[in-house]
Amino acid sequence: MDCEHQQVWGRPMGAPLEHNVAGCAKVAPILQRIGDKWSILIVAMLSGGPRRFNELKRAIGGISQRMLTLSLRGLERDGLVTRTVTPTIPPRVDYALTPLGQSLEGPVSAISNWASAHHGAIEEARRRFDAARDDA
Amino acid sequence: MDCEHQQVWGRPMGAPLEHNVAGCAKVAPILQRIGDKWSILIVAMLSGGPRRFNELKRAIGGISQRMLTLSLRGLERDGLVTRTVTPTIPPRVDYALTPLGQSLEGPVSAISNWASAHHGAIEEARRRFDAARDDA
Numbered sequence: 156m157d158c159e160h161q162q163v164w165g166r167p168m169g170a171p172l173e174h175n176v177a178g179c180a181k182v183a184p185i186l187q188r189i190g191d192k193w194s195i196l197i198v199a200m201l202s203g204g205p206r207r208f209n210e211l212k213r214a215i216g217g218i219s220q221r222m223l224t225l226s227l228r229g230l231e232r233d234g235l236v237t238r239t240v241t242p243t244i245p246p247r248v249d250y251a252l253t254p255l256g257q258s259l260e261g262p263v264s265a266i267s268n269w270a271s272a273h274h275g276a277i278e279e280a281r282r283r284f285d286a287a288r289d290d291a
Numbered sequence: 292m293d294c295e296h297q298q299v300w301g302r303p304m305g306a307p308l309e310h311n312v313a314g315c316a317k318v319a320p321i322l323q324r325i326g327d328k329w330s331i332l333i334v335a336m337l338s339g340g341p342r343r344f345n346e347l348k349r350a351i352g353g354i355s356q357r358m359l360t361l362s363l364r365g366l367e368r369d370g371l372v373t374r375t376v377t378p379t380i381p382p383r384v385d386y387a388l389t390p391l392g393q394s395l396e397g398p399v400s401a402i403s404n405w406a407s408a409h410h411g412a413i414e415e416a417r418r419r420f421d422a423a424r425d426d427a
């Protein structure tokens with residue numbers, strides 16, 4: 156059993172999902188990496204095939220050079236993305252999903268489809284919440 | 292069509308997933324909320340039914356009082372979680388998923404199952420990456 160805190164946390168009070176996530180201390184830092192919005196967008200972009208740095212930067216609007224560099228390095232460190240330098244002049248750098256990164260495409264697709272389907276409802280909820288606070 | 296930047300960003304160069312995510316500027320801030328590791332853990336915990344603040348705090352180890360308060364308020368603002376105060380002495384506060392929050396259970400489950408299945412591979416990749424940097 157990899158989840159060493161399971162015994163401490165895993166009160167048998169809920170659904171399997173609850174058990175699985177909240178029972179596993181090691182999962183939280185991984186969720187932090189892959190749950191990060193830029194990582195999700197990068198994995199989604201690379202699901203179409205290898206991309207160069209500037210292609211990613213253009214496609215993912217609003218990301219800074221520094222944040223894209225940091226996010227790609229994090230994904231490389233996690234074994235989800237490869238960085239390949241071709242020694243042309245100037246050097247060419249391509250990023251691609253590893254097999255492990257490819258296995259994340261399904262979950263990333265589920266989250267992003269959900270966000271895409273429900274962002275209207277969420278924005279409406281935010282407006283109501285903020286209006287209620289202004290009245291208080 | 293809700294995604295107003297689709298025309299600008301949506302170069303026809305990849306998979307539907309790539310299109311869907313990177314093509315939609317409005318999705319990124321929503322991913323930022325729901326992708327946050329604490330939000331994923333809270334949604335997972337509440338999938339077992341309503342919980343009180345201190346139940347959540349105990350079950351989700353490592354979260355501070357302040358961060359749990361902020362995360363719950365964000366989820367409430369997004370329309371994913373309700374906060375119900377029962378005027379007992381002391382007052383009792385319960386948190387529960389809304390129907391919109393319940394619709395997030397599937398994607399959250401996909402992400403957390405992936406993280407649970409692959410955290411060993413990711414930790415191994417991190418060790419290799421860090422060792423290669425130390426050698427450089």
